[in-house]
Amino acid sequence: HGLTMADIGVVGFHGQTVLHRAPEAGRLGQTRQLGDGELMHSILGAKVAYDFRSADMRAGGQGAPLAAAYHTALLRAADASGDMAVLNLGGVANITWWDGKDNVVAFDTGPANAPLNDFIKAKGLGDMDRDGALARAGTVDEARLARLLQHPYLTKPYPKSLDRFDFTAAMAEGLGAEDGAALLTAFTAAAVGKALDLLPHRPKRLVVSGGGRHNPTMMAMLASRAGVEAVQAETLGWKGDAVEAECFAFLAVRVLRGLPISFPSTTGVPQPMRGGKLAG
Structure with a gap:
């Protein structure tokens, strides 16, 4: 520059x-x-x-997430209605919601890429589920997912935060690559849905940053399992990787x-x- x-x-x-x-x-x-x-x-x-x-x-304090101040600055320039929130999909997923006035809420929703990446690495299939191809080809074990979604963290009131290893690839233990990737991806998306239900006002749209936004299967599952429109940060002119x-x-x-x-x-x-x- x-x-x-x-x-x-x-x-x-x-x-x-x-x-x-x-x-x-x-x-x-x-x-x-x-x-x-x-x-x-x-x-x-x-x-x-x-x-x-x-x-x-x-x-x-929780010491995390710290992105809320910056996410709020971005939201101020984009939306003042409370109908939009920022979701970062890194190793852990975190959300920032602003009501358009004085109230900002932020917390870690659950895992994002970390368990999925670790699962793929353990299978010797690379560093990630590139383009969500494995998860897209797999079948979600709905009964197993329902049990995983009973984890108390997911309904715990905010403020709250996670370590990268609080949720691990062990959630998909015993599954093949495709079905395991499908389960872990679905869990991330469904956990976001539970997080949205905790907010003072459930947003209709998530602007997604972080590496997870490059996974089209994860983005699609945010719509189907979290019940929210999910768009990449670039849709608003933001630099999602930055x-x-x-x-x-x-x-x-x-x-x-x-x-x-x-x-x-x-x-x-x-x-x-x-x-x-x-x-x-």
Whole structure:
């Protein structure tokens, strides 16, 4: 883009999450990200905002999801009715809903790509169900799916959050590649449907970012099993593969300006919470 480091006011550096343990009654949560913000600052020469989650967790929050502030900014420019929400399908799925006024709700809905990818890898069939081909060819075990959907997390009130390994490929244990992929994909979509039922107002449309939006079978199952129109982020002119990176650039500016990055209705902190550390 023709920029030099002198043009960069601040870099948002999230790091690689290796642990996310949600808080429980009488116990604060824990979070760990690999990466050294101070070292990055010394290499780049620019200010670096990092460690976005720790302060939220020390205050009793979930530490996730943190994308809500940026998702809300995007929704403000696109829809003010509460009929549209943002769904990110990464390893875990998270949703952000805004009522068009002052109320923002965000939480992890359940797994997204992580169990499916791990299942496919264990079968020796690559890193993912590319284009949803295996799931599309498979048959969902509806009885097994119904049992999986009784998991208490899915009806637990928000705020709530998940680790990548809270739901695993073991949900499809004993199934062949196609039927297992179909089951795991259906579970992700149906879990989103349960999450929508928890919101103050059920949105009619989901704008989907993250890698899961490239899976047409998962997108189709959001319509059939979550009962909602699902469109790729690009439909609104967003860059679906860059939304999370843009989010942490957005949060970095908020850290730089001393503004809150998490809120009672998104992570459960007692009050709007500043967070992150600043190197430089």
